[in-house]
Amino acid sequence: MKLTIDDVRSRFIKHFNGETGSIYAAPGRINLIGEHTDYNGGFVFPGAVTQGMIAEIKPNGTRKVRAYSIDLKDYDEFSIDDEKGPRASHFRYIFGVVREMMALGVPVEGFDTAFAGDVPNGAGMSSSAALESCYAFALNDLFGDNKIDKMTLAKVGQATEHKYIGVNCGIMDQFASVHGKKGNLMRLDCRSGEFEYFPWNPKGYRLVLINSCVKHELVGSPYNDRRNSCEKVAKAVAAKHPDRKIETLRDTTWEDLEEVKDEVGEVDYKRAKFVLGEKDRVLAVCDALEAGDYEKVGEMMYQTHEGLSKDYEVSCEELDFLNDVARDCSVTGSRIMGGGFGGCTINLVANELYQNFVDTAKREFKAKYGKEPIVIDVVIGDGARKLC
Numbered sequence: 001m002k003l004t005i006d007d008v009r010s011r012f013i014k015h016f017n018g019e020t021g022s023i024y025a026a027p028g029r030i031n032l033i034g035e036h037t038d039y040n041g042g043f044v045f046p047g048a049v050t051q052g053m054i055a056e057i058k059p060n061g062t063r064k065v066r067a068y069s070i071d072l073k074d075y076d077e078f079s080i081d082d083e084k085g086p087r088a089s090h091f092r093y094i095f096g097v098v099r100e101m102m103a104l105g106v107p108v109e110g111f112d113t114a115f116a117g118d119v120p121n122g123a124g125m126s127s128s129a130a131l132e133s134c135y136a137f138a139l140n141d142l143f144g145d146n147k148i149d150k151m152t153l154a155k156v157g158q159a160t161e162h163k164y165i166g167v168n169c170g171i172m173d174q175f176a177s178v179h180g181k182k183g184n185l186m187r188l189d190c191r192s193g194e195f196e197y198f199p200w201n202p203k204g205y206r207l208v209l210i211n212s213c214v215k216h217e218l219v220g221s222p223y224n225d226r227r228n229s230c231e232k233v234a235k236a237v238a239a240k241h242p243d244r245k246i247e248t249l250r251d252t253t254w255e256d257l258e259e260v261k262d263e264v265g266e267v268d269y270k271r272a273k274f275v276l277g278e279k280d281r282v283l284a285v286c287d288a289l290e291a292g293d294y295e296k297v298g299e300m301m302y303q304t305h306e307g308l309s310k311d312y313e314v315s316c317e318e319l320d321f322l323n324d325v326a327r328d329c330s331v332t333g334s335r336i337m338g339g340g341f342g343g344c345t346i347n348l349v350a351n352e353l354y355q356n357f358v359d360t361a362k363r364e365f366k367a368k369y370g371k372e373p374i375v376i377d378v379v380i381g382d383g384a385r386k387l388c
């Protein structure tokens with residue numbers, strides 16, 4: 001599906017008395033490498049995609065938000081002064097963003113809104129961050145004179161996940177959705193907040209996602225448990241080294257990890273081991289990209305998959321299967337992408353091998369699981385913006 005302004009405007013007009021408002025968009029994201037590193041103060045390497053969320057918004061002169069989800073054909077209204085807010089998660093994202101913007105001093109007022117998206121749900125491409133970033137950007141523009149900086153807008157989305165949805169996510173998804181730039185990936189240091197754009201134009205290769213369509217749902221998934229494991233290990237190291245400033249696993253070394261191995265136990269040790277390895281891999285990928293060495297980039301992606309599957313244990317049978325198919329088809333790099341527990345693999349594939357790979361993946365996956373996976377070609381697009 002290619003979502004257009006008209007898809008949203010026509011429904012907005014129908015639902016809200018024929019008048020029009022302003023239209024905003026924010027994208028989902030991919031991540032080349034650096035998984036589960038953001039909440040550990042490490043590096044991530046995402047880029048915005050061309051799929052995203054589009055919302056039309058018009059202030060309505062009341063203290064109420066009247067919201068229509070075009071995709072779900074669902075309507076609700078809620079007061080922006082209410083503490084509890086709506087129940088349905090698609091409206092809670094909007095409510096959370098409203099409340100967080102108000103907490104920052106933005107004089108938000110009631111508005112009418114209709115929204116739709118074409119980021120596949122549960123694919124690990126951050127449809128929820130797209131929704132949050134779209135509204136954070138829009139409310140800043142409509143009510144806040146654009147005084148809130150972009151990183152703070154990303155943090156509004158993240159706080160919404162933490163406080164209103166119950167997912168203790170890191171900053172990667174909202175960061176990418178707000179800061180995305182056409183044709184560029186971004187390397188973000190999640191400890192310092194510093195980032196740089198990396199033009200993404202791999203000569204002779206392309207990125208393609210294979211969506212297993214196994215539902216990726218971080219609410220109620222062991223995502224928060226993984227984060228707790230990492231924090232526990234960082235605390236154990238900090239207790240042994242009061243002289244050092246250790247806030248996250250980013251501040252720890254392989255020696256530190258060995259030192260607390262018995263104390264933290266096998267499972268948490270494995271989780272931390274993955275994170276330390278992933279921290280090094282992101283930097284190795286950056287070096288490889290600068291040298292134009294895509295084979296090296298791909299090798300790191302396979303290592304990440306292995307770690308996410310065996311040590312971090314956020315893969316599933318279907319994703320491991322797709323990873324094996326990629327290897328069999330000589331795909332340069334392949335790994336599970338995003339939070340895990342379902343969703344997509346991201347694949348770096350040489351142009352001449354692309355067609356055989358996607359055909360084989362579709363055929364073999366269908367033979368084994370009874371349905372075709374969805375192939376999504378990656379195009380790196382722009383971040384949150386006003387469309388009209």
Ligand code: GLA
Pocket residue numbers: 034035036037038039126169170171172173338339340
């Ligand atoms: C989800 C979270 C991100 C990040 C990834 C894993 O997408 O929202 O903050 O932790 O998982 O890299």
